[in-house]
Amino acid sequence: MDLSIVILAAGKGTRMRSKLPKVLHRLAGKALLAHVIETAQALDPRRIVVVYGHGGETVPRALSGYAVQWVEQAEQLGTGHAVDTAMAVLSLSTSERVLVLYGDVPLIRHETLRDLLQGLDRTPLALLTAHLDDPSGYGRIVRDEQGEILRIVEQKDASDAERRIGEINTGILAAEGQALQRWLARLDNDNAQGEYYLTDVIALAVAEGHRVASSRATHLWEILGVNDKLQLAELERRQQQNLAQALMRQGVTLADPARLDVRGRVEVDRDVSIDVNVVLEGHCVLGEDVYIGPNCLLRDVRLAAGVRIEANSVLEQCQVGAGCVIGPFARIRPDTELDEGARVGNFVEIKKSRIGRGSKINHLSYVGDSQVGQRVNIGAGTITCNYDGANKHRTVIGDDAFIGSDTQLVAPVEVGAGATIGAGSTITSDAPAGELTLSRSKQRTIPGWQRPRKEKG
Ligand code: UD1
Ligand code: CA
Numbered sequence: 001m002d003l004s005i006v007i008l009a010a011g012k013g014t015r016m017r018s019k020l021p022k023v024l025h026r027l028a029g030k031a032l033l034a035h036v037i038e039t040a041q042a043l044d045p046r047r048i049v050v051v052y053g054h055g056g057e058t059v060p061r062a063l064s065g066y067a068v069q070w071v072e073q074a075e076q077l078g079t080g081h082a083v084d085t086a087m088a089v090l091s092l093s094t095s096e097r098v099l100v101l102y103g104d105v106p107l108i109r110h111e112t113l114r115d116l117l118q119g120l121d122r123t124p125l126a127l128l129t130a131h132l133d134d135p136s137g138y139g140r141i142v143r144d145e146q147g148e149i150l151r152i153v154e155q156k157d158a159s160d161a162e163r164r165i166g167e168i169n170t171g172i173l174a175a176e177g178q179a180l181q182r183w184l185a186r187l188d189n190d191n192a193q194g195e196y197y198l199t200d201v202i203a204l205a206v207a208e209g210h211r212v213a214s215s216r217a218t219h220l221w222e223i224l225g226v227n228d229k230l231q232l233a234e235l236e237r238r239q240q241q242n243l244a245q246a247l248m249r250q251g252v253t254l255a256d257p258a259r260l261d262v263r264g265r266v267e268v269d270r271d272v273s274i275d276v277n278v279v280l281e282g283h284c285v286l287g288e289d290v291y292i293g294p295n296c297l298l299r300d301v302r303l304a305a306g307v308r309i310e311a312n313s314v315l316e317q318c319q320v321g322a323g324c325v326i327g328p329f330a331r332i333r334p335d336t337e338l339d340e341g342a343r344v345g346n347f348v349e350i351k352k353s354r355i356g357r358g359s360k361i362n363h364l365s366y367v368g369d370s371q372v373g374q375r376v377n378i379g380a381g382t383i384t385c386n387y388d389g390a391n392k393h394r395t396v397i398g399d400d401a402f403i404g405s406d407t408q409l410v411a412p413v414e415v416g417a418g419a420t421i422g423a424g425s426t427i428t429s430d431a432p433a434g435e436l437t438l439s440r441s442k443q444r445t446i447p448g449w450q451r452p453r454k455e456k457g
Helices: 032-042 058-062 079-090 110-121 177-184 198-207 229-249
Strands: 003-009 047-052 069-072 097-102 125-131 140-143 149-153 167-176 213-216 260-268 278-286 297-303 314-320 330-332 336-338 343-351 360-368 370-372 383-385 395-397 408-410 413-415
Touching: 003 032, 003 079, 032 047, 032 097, 032 110, 047 058, 047 079, 069 079, 079 097, 079 177, 079 198, 097 110, 097 177, 110 125, 110 167, 110 213, 125 198, 149 198, 167 177, 167 198, 177 198, 229 260, 336 343, 360 370, 408 413
Parallel strands: 003 047, 003 097, 047 069, 125 213, 260 278, 278 297, 297 314, 314 330, 314 336, 330 343, 343 360, 360 383, 370 395, 383 408, 395 413
Antiparallel strands: 097 167, 125 167, 140 149, 140 167
């Protein structure tokens, strides 16, 4: 049966106190609305329509990568009006079902939505409800003595008795499309807020003699919305817990599941181990036996088996071969590739470079725009001077070369295979293979030289 999904995202989100439209605020590294769109996609609908309004084109522009239809609701006249606005572009087939989701309820799971949609096998309307200890603010589900749903009453329109009802409307509902269209056409805004309430369709369905189905979310956090930064932070923590649990189920050892943050997608092999305060962003792939030490930030990295990232290292857009050891205090910048068994030590920065098998850059160096061969040893304090103020130039270092400490390699420059560069050299032209090259002023001693002394006043 065909399914269309409508996501409401036109609200301003005043309580976020931000110039960014609410649904673009990030949770686990992704816009709130993006979470909802991806969950909707998991249900394989015929189409997804997102109703936007506040913030104008900012929202569709920010999420233009998603294959959804954007419909503007210029004035926010209520949830009923918002769904009705979407209906105009749906061109429903006769048996089509419609599911209504919210751009600011990011953690709803597709399993829960599938359950809800099953309710439509027997009736034209199904609601996702929840029982809350504190239901204030929500619409309440009013049932008859047999427990059948009669209507939803909004907090602001509810009597004292109705306000004591603990079962609330999550807002998420599913309906037979054509019936929904019929009910929406009959909504009015004769209520405390002067809005066209989507929730009024329930009483209209009941008046037509239909039963209204209801189901519950498995977890309370699935139905929680984000209205302010406090709720955003609460859901962030909740989602981080979910992501950490998923990793542990895949066999990852986490020193503390509460001190890992995943802002993107992580793929793991067996026996990965992650110490505290690690942030993983973008798409990270962690091979077998990878160890990540405390306080590391990794963004879009691919680490092969056995890689060790020691404490306080930052790696971005790089590929690290099996058995490499990086850090502590290393910074690997984009477009860097380390081959098997390479070592990068403390206070080393590498950018846009390829480091060959087994090569070592262990202390206090900058290597940029370089190609470094195999088994090369780069001494402490080596700098590739890759930038002349206008252009970047490449440094090429052959296999088995040895670069003495405190060397500057002024690019473009090439050091041949097996070459040795004497410590403290400034290398401005190519150094031949197999030879010792150095540029250093000769050491001298001045015999009998005396330090100046302070004159006695
Ligand atoms: C709504 C429900 C209430 C439910 C609650 C759950 C109605 C009338 N009430 O109340 O029963 O308990 O959600 O959170 O539906 N929106 C638009 N366009 C509009 C109005 C709203 O896109 O014209 C979007 C908002 O951006 C928001 C969502 O719809 O994401 C809900 O709107 P809101 O006004 O917050 O509804 P509530 O008063 O919370
Ligand atoms: Ca709300």
